[in-house]
Amino acid sequence: MKAIDPHIHMISRTTDDYMRMTISGIHTVAEPAFWAGFDRASADCFRDYFHQLTVVEPARAARFGIKHYCWLGLNSKESENLTLADEVLAIIPEFIDRPNVLGFGEIGLNKNSKNEMAVLERQLAMAAARNDLVLVHTPHLEDKLKGTRMIMDMIRNEPRLDPSRVLIDHAEEHTIAEIKDRGFWFGMTLYPNSKGSPERAIDAVEIYGSERLCINSSGDWSVSDPLSILKCANEMRRRGHGEAAVNQVFYENPKSFMGQCPKFVAN
Amino acid sequence: MSAPYGPMRAIDILDLYFIENRSRIMDIASFLDRIDRYEGADEAKADFRYQAFLQILDITRDTPRDRAKAVQVALSDPTTEPLDSALGMKAYGAWKGAAK
Numbered sequence: 042m043k044a045i046d047p048h049i050h051m052i053s054r055t056t057d058d059y060m061r062m063t064i065s066g067i068h069t070v071a072e073p074a075f076w077a078g079f080d081r082a083s084a085d086c087f088r089d090y091f092h093q094l095t096v097v098e099p100a101r102a103a104r105f106g107i108k109h110y111c112w113l114g115l116n117s118k119e120s121e122n123l124t125l126a127d128e129v130l131a132i133i134p135e136f137i138d139r140p141n142v143l144g145f146g147e148i149g150l151n152k153n154s155k156n157e158m159a160v161l162e163r164q165l166a167m168a169a170a171r172n173d174l175v176l177v178h179t180p181h182l183e184d185k186l187k188g189t190r191m192i193m194d195m196i197r198n199e200p201r202l203d204p205s206r207v208l209i210d211h212a213e214e215h216t217i218a219e220i221k222d223r224g225f226w227f228g229m230t231l232y233p234n235s236k237g238s239p240e241r242a243i244d245a246v247e248i249y250g251s252e253r254l255c256i257n258s259s260g261d262w263s264v265s266d267p268l269s270i271l272k273c274a275n276e277m278r279r280r281g282h283g284e285a286a287v288n289q290v291f292y293e294n295p296k297s298f299m300g301q302c303p304k305f306v307a308n
Numbered sequence: 309m310s311a312p313y314g315p316m317r318a319i320d321i322l323d324l325y326f327i328e329n330r331s332r333i334m335d336i337a338s339f340l341d342r343i344d345r346y347e348g349a350d351e352a353k354a355d356f357r358y359q360a361f362l363q364i365l366d367i368t369r370d371t372p373r374d375r376a377k378a379v380q381v382a383l384s385d386p387t388t389e390p391l392d393s394a395l396g397m398k399a400y401g402a403w404k405g406a407a408k
Contacts, residue, residue: 121394152394154386182399186384215380240325241376279324281315 042288045069045307046270047295048147048176048210048228048257051109052098058260058267059105065271066307066308071299072098073112073147074174080119084128087115091132095139107307111139112146112176120151120160130163137171144168144303146176147210148187151206153180162195169201169288174302176228179211181235193223206301208255213237217249226298230259231269240274243280246290251254336365356407357400 044067050070051059060112062070072094081087094111107189111138115129135144145168150157168175175196181186196202209220209226213236220227229245230236242256260267274291280285292307299305316324343352352358364379371378385403 152391152397152399154394154397157394158390180399182401183383183385183403184399186381187387190388191390213380214374214377244376247388254326 042066042274042284042291043068043215043308044270044274045071045295045299046258046260046289047071047208047255047257047299048073048230048269049267050075050259050261051102052093053262054260054267056101056105059102059107059242061108062267063105065268067267067271068106069108069110069295070102071110071112071143071201071295073114074114075147075164075179075261076118080122084125084132087129088132088135091136092174095136095141099141104257105199106308108306109144110305111233114145114148115160115165116147117151117157117161117178117180117255120157121154122132123156123159126156126163130160133167137173138172140304143177143299144174144304146174146208147178148175149192149210150180151178151184153188153191158191158195161192162199163229165196165199165202169199172201172206173301175202175207177207177209179216180208181211185211185213186215187197189220193220193225196225197223204251208298211236211259214241214245220255221249226253226266228255228257230257231266231273233264233266233269234261235264239269239276242273243277246282247280251290251294253294253298254290255298256290270283356404357402360402361406 046067049070049072051070074090074094091113099109113133115126120126126253142270145164148161148164150161164176177192179185192209196204196207204224208228211230212220212227217227222236229242231239231242246254256270256273258265258267258269270291274287277287277290343349360383364382367378367382368375383402385405
């Protein structure tokens with residue numbers, strides 16, 4: 042089968058991972074800008090990071106026949122520092138028009154603080170002014186429900202943003218219905234320990250339907266699995282779902298969402 | 309069990325997932341036993357996370373449907389106001405405010 046991983050942090054993965062992905066059918070990936078596992082010292086670190094996402098990583102992926110797209114923005118974990126935020130947001134226009142950049146992401150909230158909200162609001166305005174797509178990071182664990190609602194309210198307050206051009210990621214059982222009801226796309230993340238499992242993701246497909254759903258690995262520098270979307274596809278298949286339905290979730294859906302950006306062409 | 313890759317019935321779901329979920333329950337039972345065995349068990353059992361854990365075990369057993377959503381909601385921060393600052397804050401997996 043062919044599959045697209047719409048959220049994976051390939052700069053943290055090895056060339057062995059690229060090889061396993063490409064021979065398994067994952068030929069297109071998208072990498073949101075996020076936290077590196079530590080707080081960066083200055084905006085110059087982000088300049089290097091954005092260069093890596095827009096020049097270095099697509100070239101590395103291309104060696105394996107994989108198309109690499111990315112999203113740019115300041116992540117919520119590093120948004121508490123407003124001075125840093127000012128500096129990072131100022132350099133984003135240097136990179137946002139590069140050929141593999143799909144829009145702003147993953148921007149959102151982490152602990153649902155006032156500074157996080159202020160930085161998110163500015164980035165939503167930047168995306169709205171350009172009519173860019175938005176990929177939203179929602180908080181983890183006990184902060185997710187509150188943060189998801191706050192984020193959706195903020196987007197609703199930016200009338201230039203069309204919910205059908207925004208994907209609210211890391212959705213779980215308690216947030217999916219509200220996200221869908223408001224017209225957004227929703228993402229489900231597969232993590233071996235701390236987030237969703239293939240079984241729970243396919244439960245969601247069965248309960249809520251596959252419309253406006255993208256399933257991702259969010260593979261990164263922590264415990265994660267760059268083949269997890271294929272394992273999830275297999276979970277869907279072994280429950281008796283047909284190949285067309287599996288293809289819809291793991292290839293056509295991410296292609297439809299990201300294809301709203303004219304730069305995106307799926308392998 | 310139905311043929312692989314065919315429509316399934318509830319008994320097929322039980323067949324397919326029983327053993328692995330039995331194992332998960334054994335991990336949970338062993339986790340609680342481990343806390344009991346180690347020094348300072350009373351302190352750990354008074355922690356908001358342990359108390360939340362017991363609560364979600366009850367929810368899992370007693371809620372007639374939509375158990376996963378009920379567990380998620382029980383562990384969530386129910387407040388609506390933003391935090392003044394996120395400095396030094398982290399997520400625990402259960403809402404600390406529930407213990408106050």
